[in-house]
Amino acid sequence: MTFVDGPVTVRVPASSANLGPGFDALGLALTLHDTLTAQVVDEGLDVHVTGEGKDGVPLDETHLVVEAMHAAFDLLGGRPSGLRLTCTNQIPHGRGLGSSAAAIVGGIVLARALVEGGELLLDDAAAYQLAVDLEGHPDNVAAALFGGLTIAWIDGAAAEVERLETGVEVTVFVPPAAVSTAKARGLLPESVPHADAARNAGRAALLISALTGAPHRLISATEDWIHQGYRSEAMPESYKLLRKLRVEGIPAIISGAGPTVLVFARGVADRAPAGWTVHELQVDAGGAEIVRDDA
Numbered sequence: 443m444t445f446v447d448g449p450v451t452v453r454v455p456a457s458s459a460n461l462g463p464g465f466d467a468l469g470l471a472l473t474l475h476d477t478l479t480a481q482v483v484d485e486g487l488d489v490h491v492t493g494e495g496k497d498g499v500p501l502d503e504t505h506l507v508v509e510a511m512h513a514a515f516d517l518l519g520g521r522p523s524g525l526r527l528t529c530t531n532q533i534p535h536g537r538g539l540g541s542s543a544a545a546i547v548g549g550i551v552l553a554r555a556l557v558e559g560g561e562l563l564l565d566d567a568a569a570y571q572l573a574v575d576l577e578g579h580p581d582n583v584a585a586a587l588f589g590g591l592t593i594a595w596i597d598g599a600a601a602e603v604e605r606l607e608t609g610v611e612v613t614v615f616v617p618p619a620a621v622s623t624a625k626a627r628g629l630l631p632e633s634v635p636h637a638d639a640a641r642n643a644g645r646a647a648l649l650i651s652a653l654t655g656a657p658h659r660l661i662s663a664t665e666d667w668i669h670q671g672y673r674s675e676a677m678p679e680s681y682k683l684l685r686k687l688r689v690e691g692i693p694a695i696i697s698g699a700g701p702t703v704l705v706f707a708r709g710v711a712d713r714a715p716a717g718w719t720v721h722e723l724q725v726d727a728g729g730a731e732i733v734r735d736d737a
């Protein structure tokens with residue numbers, strides 16, 4: 443196995459998972475990015491972080507991007523003697539915008555690009571499978587890797603994905619405090635009423651239609667009964683904003699495991715509670731991409 447000379451840069455998008463009724467299945471890549479640059483060096487591990495997470499993430503082998511790079515190098519044939527990594531992060535951590543998925547996908551794509559012929563040794567299907575195995579659920583990593591609107595599922599142990607185009611525009615309302623995905627997953631019940639599962643399935647199907655050509659269906663298509671309500675105690679302000687917007691007829695959901703509120707609309711930034719950050723975003727159609735020096 444031969445490593446490439448010089449640094450490699452990857453740009454990886456934020457993602458919003460679930461989108462209301464599509465729990466652990468639907469994902470949407472968004473135009474908010476982390477930019478990661480890595481280079482193989484003679485020895486040691488040198489990690490620099492600027493932007494989101496700079497004061498909170500470890501700078502050793504337990505850094506999530508490094509863990510994902512190591513897992514990918516192990517599949518590609520071996521780890522390099524040393525690594526220099528620089529992360530310039532726009533995606534806030536623990537807000538339901540897929541920062542951990544972006545770190546995992548970015549690390550895998552970086553490692554692959556640092557190995558001569560890496561795309562043949564670890565193709566997109568294998569990279570996706572590794573990312574799902576590391577993240578534990580497929581929805582965010584599908585969108586972060588492939589871009590656009592994704593439907594993700596697990597067949598046996600095999601991670602599968604269907605990618606769709608959508609031109610939908612969104613506004614995200616990001617609260618100041620984080621809620622970890624692990625904590626939010628811990629609030630979910632072991633089972634849900636059959637009637638709730640049934641109506642969620644119908645709305646998830648309708649949502650695909652709404653996002654790919656029938657936007658007038660968005661308010662009905664974004665209703666959920668199987669996760670958002672159960673998690674509301676961990677994010678009461680988000681849930682309150684969600685209900686308020688929906689009463690106004692604005693299609694709002696909890697993004698991923700929360701606490702960010704995502705709205706399929708523009709021109710609503712004035713609804714943000716004090717202290718929250720608002721981003722008006724588009725869909726990132728490309729997913730994780732190597733940034734070429736000559737691009």
Ligand SMILES: Nc1ncnc2c1ncn2[C@@H]1O[C@H](COP(=O)(O)OP(=O)(O)O)[C@@H](O)[C@H]1O
Nearest residue numbers: 499506535536537538539540541542545622623
């Ligand atoms: N770019 C990153 N670099 C290093 N660690 C990260 C990065 N992004 C996320 N993480 C790790 O993942 C955690 C957030 O993951 P999670 O709770 O799943 O929230 P999110 O909704 O943002 O994915 C962070 O606290 C940090 O430990």
Ligand SMILES: N[C@@H](CCOP(=O)(O)O)C(=O)O
Nearest residue numbers: 459466538539540623698699
């Ligand atoms: N389906 C997952 C999505 C988690 O997304 P994140 O952006 O909060 O990591 C869940 O709802 O737990």
